[in-house]
Amino acid sequence: MRVLLPRLSQNRAAVWIAIVLVAAVLLVLPFVVGLLGNAWVRALAFACLYILLALGLNIVVGFAGLLDLGYIAFYAVGAYMYALLASPHLTSTFPWIAQMFPSGLHNAIWVVIPLGAGIAALFGILLGAPVLKLRGDYLAIVTLGFGEIVRIFINNLNAPVNITNGPQGITLIDPISFGSISLAKTQHILGITFPSVHLYYYLFLVLTLIAIVICVRLQDSRLGRAWMAIREDEIAAKAMGINVRNVKLLAFSLGATFGGVSGAMFSAFQGFVSPESFVLNESIIVLAMVVLGGLGHIPGVVLGAVLLSMFPELLRHTVVPVQTFLFGHVVIDAEVLRMMLYGLAMVIIMLYRPKGLWPAPEHGVNPASRAVAQRA
Amino acid sequence: METFIQQVLNGLVLGSMYSLIALGYTMVYGILNLINFAHGDVLTVGALTALSTILLLQGLFPGLPGWVLICAGLLAAIPVCVVLSLVIERVAYRPLRNAPRLAPLITAIGVSIVIQTIAMLVWGRNYLTFPQLLPTAPIEFAGATLTVTKVLVILLSAIVMIGLMLLVNRTKLGRAMRATAENPRIAGLMGVNPNFVIAATFAIGASLAALAGVMLAATYGVAHFYMGFLPGLKAFTAAVLGGIGNIPGAMLGGLLLGLIEALGAGYIGQLTGGVLGSHYQDVFAFAILVTVLIFRPSGLLGERVADRA
Numbered sequence: 001m002r003v004l005l006p007r008l009s010q011n012r013a014a015v016w017i018a019i020v021l022v023a024a025v026l027l028v029l030p031f032v033v034g035l036l037g038n039a040w041v042r043a044l045a046f047a048c049l050y051i052l053l054a055l056g057l058n059i060v061v062g063f064a065g066l067l068d069l070g071y072i073a074f075y076a077v078g079a080y081m082y083a084l085l086a087s088p089h090l091t092s093t094f095p096w097i098a099q100m101f102p103s104g105l106h107n108a109i110w111v112v113i114p115l116g117a118g119i120a121a122l123f124g125i126l127l128g129a130p131v132l133k134l135r136g137d138y139l140a141i142v143t144l145g146f147g148e149i150v151r152i153f154i155n156n157l158n159a160p161v162n163i164t165n166g167p168q169g170i171t172l173i174d175p176i177s178f179g180s181i182s183l184a185k186t187q188h189i190l191g192i193t194f195p196s197v198h199l200y201y202y203l204f205l206v207l208t209l210i211a212i213v214i215c216v217r218l219q220d221s222r223l224g225r226a227w228m229a230i231r232e233d234e235i236a237a238k239a240m241g242i243n244v245r246n247v248k249l250l251a252f253s254l255g256a257t258f259g260g261v262s263g264a265m266f267s268a269f270q271g272f273v274s275p276e277s278f279v280l281n282e283s284i285i286v287l288a289m290v291v292l293g294g295l296g297h298i299p300g301v302v303l304g305a306v307l308l309s310m311f312p313e314l315l316r317h318t319v320v321p322v323q324t325f326l327f328g329h330v331v332i333d334a335e336v337l338r339m340m341l342y343g344l345a346m347v348i349i350m351l352y353r354p355k356g357l358w359p360a361p362e363h364g365v366n367p368a369s370r371a372v373a374q375r376a
Numbered sequence: 377m378e379t380f381i382q383q384v385l386n387g388l389v390l391g392s393m394y395s396l397i398a399l400g401y402t403m404v405y406g407i408l409n410l411i412n413f414a415h416g417d418v419l420t421v422g423a424l425t426a427l428s429t430i431l432l433l434q435g436l437f438p439g440l441p442g443w444v445l446i447c448a449g450l451l452a453a454i455p456v457c458v459v460l461s462l463v464i465e466r467v468a469y470r471p472l473r474n475a476p477r478l479a480p481l482i483t484a485i486g487v488s489i490v491i492q493t494i495a496m497l498v499w500g501r502n503y504l505t506f507p508q509l510l511p512t513a514p515i516e517f518a519g520a521t522l523t524v525t526k527v528l529v530i531l532l533s534a535i536v537m538i539g540l541m542l543l544v545n546r547t548k549l550g551r552a553m554r555a556t557a558e559n560p561r562i563a564g565l566m567g568v569n570p571n572f573v574i575a576a577t578f579a580i581g582a583s584l585a586a587l588a589g590v591m592l593a594a595t596y597g598v599a600h601f602y603m604g605f606l607p608g609l610k611a612f613t614a615a616v617l618g619g620i621g622n623i624p625g626a627m628l629g630g631l632l633l634g635l636i637e638a639l640g641a642g643y644i645g646q647l648t649g650g651v652l653g654s655h656y657q658d659v660f661a662f663a664i665l666v667t668v669l670i671f672r673p674s675g676l677l678g679e680r681v682a683d684r685a
Contacts, residue, residue, distance in 0.1 A: 067478060130670050137411045137481060138669055141612060145662030148609075156655050284485055291482055332497060340493035346486030347468050350479045354472075 026205060030198045041197040043313035045269065047306050048204035049262045054289040054305035055215050055298070056258025061287070062296030063224060064251035065231030067140040069283055070127070070147025074256040076154060076278035077123050078116040078263025080164060083273045085112065086174040093162050109176050112264050113207075120260020121253040123150075128252030132245055147283055155275040169274025176203065176268045184271075200269050207265065211258060215298050218254070227251055228296075281339070288342055292349050294356030303358050312338045382520035383642035384635065389526045389595060391634020392533035396588040397611030398618070398626035399540065400581030406557040406621035407577055409477070410469060413484035415585055416608020417491035418461050420601060422453040422586030423593040424499045427506055429453070434507070442509030446594065453586040460491075461582035462575055470571070488605075495601040503600045506593040529591045536587065537627050540580070544623055549576060557621065606658070610637075613665040619675025628677060636660055 033040045053075060060068045084090055085107045091098040107115075127146050131139055158166030175184030175196075183199040194202075218224045226247045229237035238244050267273050285308065293304020315334040323331050332340075349356065397419060404412045426449030433440060433448055468483040510528070514521040544550035555563035556573045564570050585604075592607060593599040614633040618625025641657040668675065 067481065130666060133673070134669055137409075137477070138616070138673070140481060141411065141609075141616070142662075142666055142669055144609070145613075145665050149659050149662050152656065152659055281489075284489070287482070287485075291478075295478075336493050336496060339489055343486040343489030343493065347483045347490070350475075350483045350486070351468075351471055354475060354479050 027202075030201050034195075034198070038195060038197050040313060041195075041201055043310055045197060045201040045204050047309040048201065048208045049266055049269075050286065050289060050309040051208045051302050051305040052204075052211050052258050052262035052265075053286045054293070054301045055211050056255045056262070057286050058255075058290050058296065058298070058301045059215070059218070059227075059258070060251050060255035061290055062301065063219065063227040063231065064248060065227075066248065066251060067137075067143070068252075068255070069140045069144035069280070069287065070150070071143075071255070071259060071286055072278050072280075072283040073127075073147040073150040074120040074123060074259030075263040075266065075282070076150055076275075077120050077256075078260035079267040079273045079277070080154060080170070080263075081116055081119050081260070082107075082112055082264035082267040083170040083173050084163075085115070086268070087170050087172050089165060089170045089172075106174055109178065112176075112268075113261055116260040116264035117257040118260075120256040120263070123260075124253035124256030125249055127256075128249045132248055144280065144283070147278075147280060151275055151278050154278070164275075167275060169272060169276075171272050173267055173271045173273070175271065176200075176265075183268075204265060204269075207261065211261075212298065212302065219298065223247065223250060231296075285342060288346050292345060292356055294359040297356070297358060297360035300356050300358035300360070304356065307357075308342070311341075315341075378519040379642055380639075381518050383638045385517070385520050385522055385526070386642075387635035387638030388631065389529050389634070390638055391614075391631035392530050393588045393591050393595075393607065393630075394611045394614045394634050395537065395627045395630025396533055396584045396591075397607060398615040398630045399537070399623065400585050401608075401612050402615040402618070402620055402623060402626040403553070403577045403581055405615070406623075407553065407560070407574055408469065408473070408480075410480050411484060411612065412469075412578075412581070413481070413608075414464055414468075414487040414491055415581065416604035416606075416611070417488050417495070418457050418464075418582050418604070419585040419589040419592070419608060420495055420599075420604035421460055421491065421589075422457040422582075423506075423589030423599045423603060424495060424504075424601070425456045426450060426453040426586075426590045427504060427593060427599050428499075430507065430509070442511075445507075445509050446590070450587065450590050453590055454583045457582040457586035457589075458579045461578045461585075465575060465578045470574075492601055492605070499599075499601055501601060503598050506597050506599050508597060509594070525594050529595060532587070532591075536584065540584075541623065543580075549573070553577060610658075610661040613661045616665060616675055617668050619677040622675065622677050625675055625677035629675070632676075633661060633664065636664060 030041045030044060033044060053071070056074070057068065057071045060066050060071070091101060127143065131142050134142060154164045155167055157164040158168075164170070175182055177183060181187060183203065184196050186196060187194045187199060226237065226242045229240065229242055230244060230247060234244060266277075289304040289308045290301050291304070292308065293302070294300020312334065315338055319332070319334045319337055353359075397415065400415050400418075401412060404410060404415070426446075429452040430445045430449045433445055464487050468487045469480055472480040472483060510524045512523055514523060515527065542550075544553060552563065552568040552573045553576070555566065555568055556570050560570045563573075588607075589604060592603065610633060611630065614629035615626045616629070617633060618627070618629025637657055637660050640660045644656060
C-alpha cells in the first residue's frame with residue numbers, strides 16, 4: 001500500500017483507516033446516489049468504465065508521451081469481441097458455428113476479460129508497429145486515422161460476410177454472470193436488495209481498483225521509468241540503453257488492454273453495441289479526461305474521468321429545468337452543451353492550467369533545466 | 377475507359393478542393409508547427425455563411441442571377457472566416473506559442489469542438505440544401521460528363537493557387553512569410569513582425585477555406601455543421617503527402633489524394649471482386665497517410681525534416 005499513499009506510509013494504522021474509509025464510501029455510494037434515481041448509479045458505473053479508458057490512454061499519452069487520438073478503437077475492439085462471443089449473432093449467421101456450439105455462444109467473465117485484454121493488446125501492437133518512428137502531431141493524425149479505419153470497417157463489415165452487422169449493431173448480448181448469479185437481475189444478498197446497476201457498479205469498481213493498482217505499480221517499475229525517459233527525450237533514452245521500439249510497443253499494447261477490457265464490460269452492460277458508440281468524439285472525450293485531470297498523474301486522471309463522465313448526468317438534470325425556467329422552453333439541449341463545455345474546458349485549461357487540475361508533483365526537476373525545456 | 381475519364385475528372389474536382397484546404401494547413405504548419413484542427417470547421421462556417429447570405433438575398437431580390445448570388449455568398453463568407461480564424465489564433469494559439477507541443481494541439485481540438493457546436497446551434501443539426509445556382513446541364517467531355525460548377529471549381533482553384541504562388545514568391549509579405557517559416561526569431565531580428573505574418577497566414581488560409589467550403593457545398597448541394605471536419609482531415613493528409621510546410625506540395629498532394637480517392641472508389645469493387653465497395657473510400661486517405669509517413673515522412677516534395685524536435 002506504500003506506493004498508493006506515500007505520505008501516510010509511515011503510520012500503518014492511519015493507512016488502514018484511510019483504506020477502510022475509502023472502501024466504505026465506495027461501497028455505500030450507489031445506495032446514497034441511488035436515492036436520486038438509478039440513472040445516477042448508471043452514471044457511476046460508466047464513470048468506472050471511463051476511468052479504465054482514461055488510465056489506459058494515460059499509459060500511452062501521459063507516461064510514454066505518444067499522443068493517441070484513436071484510442072476508442074481498442075474500446076470498440078473489446079466491445080465487439082464480447083458482443084460476437086456472447087450473442088446469437090454469429091451462430092445465426094454462420095451455420096457451422098451453430099453446429100459447433102449447439103447451445104449458443106456464451107462465455108464466462110473469466111474468459112472474456114483476458115481475451116478482451118489480449119485482442120486489444122494485439123491491435124495495440126498492430127497499430128504501434130508502423131508508427132514507431134512518428135512523433136507528436138504526426139502520430140496524433142495517424143492514430144486518428146486508425147481509429148476511423150476501425151470504425152469504417154465495423155460499419156461496413158456486414159457484407160459480403162456479415163461479421164459486425166454493420167450500422168445496425170449487435171443486439172441480445174449476454175449480461176455478465178457469475179455461475180448462476182446474473183448481474184442483469186436484481187439480487188438479494190444477506191437481506192439487501194441489489195438492483196442490476198449496483199451489481200455492475202461493484203464489478204466495474206473492482207476492475208477499476210485493479211487497474212489503478214496496476215498503473216501505480218507500472219509507473220514506478222523499470223518499464224514506467226523507461227516510458228517517462230522516452231517522453232522526456234527519446235534520443236537520451238536510447239543512449240541510456242532503453243530499447244525504444246519494444247518499450248513503445250509495450251506502451252501501446254498495455255494501454256490498449258485497458259480499453260479492450262472496458263469495451264467488453266461496456267458491451268455486457270449495454271446489451272447492445274453499434275459503430276455509433278466509437279466515433280472520434282469519444283476518443284477526444286477520453287483524451288480530455290486525461291489532459292484535464294493531469295497528464296501522467298494517476299489521481300488526476302481518475303479525477304478527470306469522474307468529473308467529465310458524471311458531468312453530462314448533472315447537465316441532464318439541470319440544463320433543461322433551468323432553461324425552461326428562464327426562457328420557457330429548451331434553447332440548447334444538454335448533449336450539445338456538453339460538447340461545447342468540453343471544448344471550452346480543453347481550451348481554457350490548456351491556457352491557464354496546462355498541467356491539468358491535479359498535476360503530478362514535480363520532483364527531481366531543477367528550475368534551470370525546466371527553463372531550457374520550455375525554451376526549446 | 378469512360379469510367380476512367382469520369383473518375384479522373386471527379387478526382388480533379390475533389391482534389392482541387394483538398395488542395396485549397398491543404399494550403400491553409402501547410403502554411404500554418406510551416407510557420408507554427410501546429411496542426412490547426414479548427415481549419416475544417418472554419419470551412420464549415422464559410423459554407424454555411426455563404427448559404428445563409430444566398431438564401432437571404434434570394435428572399436430579398438428574387439430575380440438575381442445565380443452567379444451574382446454565389447459571388448455575394450463568397451464575399452460574405454471570406455471576411456467571416458478571416459475574422460473567425462484571427463480570433464482563434466489570438467485566443468487559443470498565440471498564448472501557447474512557447475508551450476509544449478501537446479498544448480496547442482489540444483486547444484486546437486477544443487476550438488474545433490466549440491465551433492462545431494456553435495455551428496450546430498446557429499444552423500441546426502440537419503443537412504441543408506445548397507441551391508443549384510449555376511446551370512446544371514451536363515457538359516460532355518471525352519465521354520464523361522461535367523457540370524458548370526465542377527469546371528469552375530477546377531479553374532478557380534488553379535487561378536487561386538497561381539495567385540498564391542505569386543504572393544508567396546514575389547511579394548514582400550511572401551518573403552516575410554518564408555523568412556518566418558525558416559526561423560521566426562531571426563526573421564524578427566530582420567524587421568519582420570512575426571505576429572503580423574502569422575495573422576496574415578491565418579487570414580489567407582481562412583479565405584482559401586471559405587472558398588473551398590462554398591465550392592464543396594455548391595458541388596454536392598448540401599451543407600451541414602459537420603461538413604468541414606472530414607475534408608479537413610483529408611486535406612491534412614494531402615498536405616502531409618505533398619510534404620508539410622511546402623506550398624506546391626500541398627497542391628500536388630491535394631490533387632493526388634482526390635484522384636486516388638475517386639479512382640479507388642470507382643474501381644475497388646472490380647478489383648476485389650465485389651468484396652469491398654465504394655463506402656471504403658474514406659479508408660484510402662488514411663491508408664495513404666500511414667504509408668507516406670512510414671516510407672517518406674518528409675512527403676513527396678518536402679525537403680524539411682519531418683519532425684524538428
